[in-house]
Amino acid sequence: xxxxxxxxxxxxxxxxxxxxxxxxxxxxxxxxxxxxxxxxxxxxxxxxxxxxxxxxxxxxxxxxxxxxxxxxxxxxxxxxxxxxxxxxxxxxxxxxxxxxxxxxxxxxxxxxxxxxxxxxxxxxxxxxxxxxxxxxxxxxxxxxxxxxxxxxxxxxxxxxxxxxxxxxxxxxxxxxxxxxxxxxxxxxxxxxxxxxxxxxxxxx
Numbered sequence: 380x381x382x383x384x385x386x387x388x389x390x391x392x393x394x395x396x397x398x399x400x401x402x403x404x405x406x407x408x409x410x411x412x413x414x415x416x417x418x419x420x421x422x423x424x425x426x427x428x429x430x431x432x433x434x435x436x437x438x439x440x441x442x443x444x445x446x447x448x449x450x451x452x453x454x455x456x457x458x459x460x461x462x463x464x465x466x467x468x469x470x471x472x473x474x475x476x477x478x479x480x481x482x483x484x485x486x487x488x489x490x491x492x493x494x495x496x497x498x499x500x501x502x503x504x505x506x507x508x509x510x511x512x513x514x515x516x517x518x519x520x521x522x523x524x525x526x527x528x529x530x531x532x533x534x535x536x537x538x539x540x541x542x543x544x545x546x547x548x549x550x551x552x553x554x555x556x557x558x559x560x561x562x563x564x565x566x567x568x569x570x571x572x573x574x575x576x577x578x579x580x581x582x583x
Contacts, residue, residue: 394426403433421451429460437468437581448480455484459491462498467581469517469556471502501568505558512554515540520559532557556582 394409407430414423428443441464447457462477478495485491511518511529516536520529536557544550565571569578577583 391423391426394430398426398430398433403430406430407434419450421447421449421454421457424450425454425457425460428457428464432460432464432467437464440464441468441470441473453484455481455488458484462494466498469554469582471498471505474498475502497568497570504564504568508558513537515554517554517556518559519556521561521564525559528559532559558582 391409391413394406394413397403397409398406407427410423410427410430414420414427417423424443424447428440428447431437431440431443441461444457444461444464447454448461451457458477458481462474462481465471465473465477475495475498478491478498482488482491482495505519508519508521509523509526509529511520511526511533513533516533518529518533518536520526536555540550560568565575565578566573569575569580571578
C-alpha cells in the first residue's frame, strides 16, 4: 500500500524516531503520552494514527486521523493516510471522501489523483454488483448468474475461517469483504500482473 508522507517532526521526536525504526508499539505509547500533554495537537494525532495503522489497528487509526483533521482541516498528509487506512478497512466511501479532500488540498500531487481515480473506478464497479452478506464475509459479485458462485465462495470461506481459526486459536470478529472480478476487472481495478489470480489488500 502507498505510504503517506510524514510531516516535520515538530513534536514527540522520540515517538517519530521509534516509528522510523519500525517500533510501532513504542511509538504508539509515546504518542499517547505526548497527547496527554497536548491533546489538541494535530501532528500528534497523525502520529498516533500512523502508529495504529502500522500495528494493524485500523479503527483506532481512523479515529486518530479524523481528530488530526478536526484540529487542522488542511492537513493533507492526514487526509491522504485516512483514505489509505479506510480503504484497508473496506470503507471505500470514506477512502474516496478522504482522498478527495487530499486532492483538493494538494491539486498538483499526481499520486493522490491517480489513487483517487482508481478508487472511483472500483466504486463504480461495486455499485453494479450484487451482494451476499454474512456474519463474517461480505461477498460481492456481478449479475444473478454469479449467485451460485457467490454462495460457493461463502461456503469455502466459512470452512477456512473455522479451520484456520482452530489452528491459530484466533477468530477475528470483523467482516471481511470479498470481491469476485472477471480477469479484466481484476487487472483494471488492482493493477495486478497478468499472472496473478487474487489479491489481499484489506479485502480479498
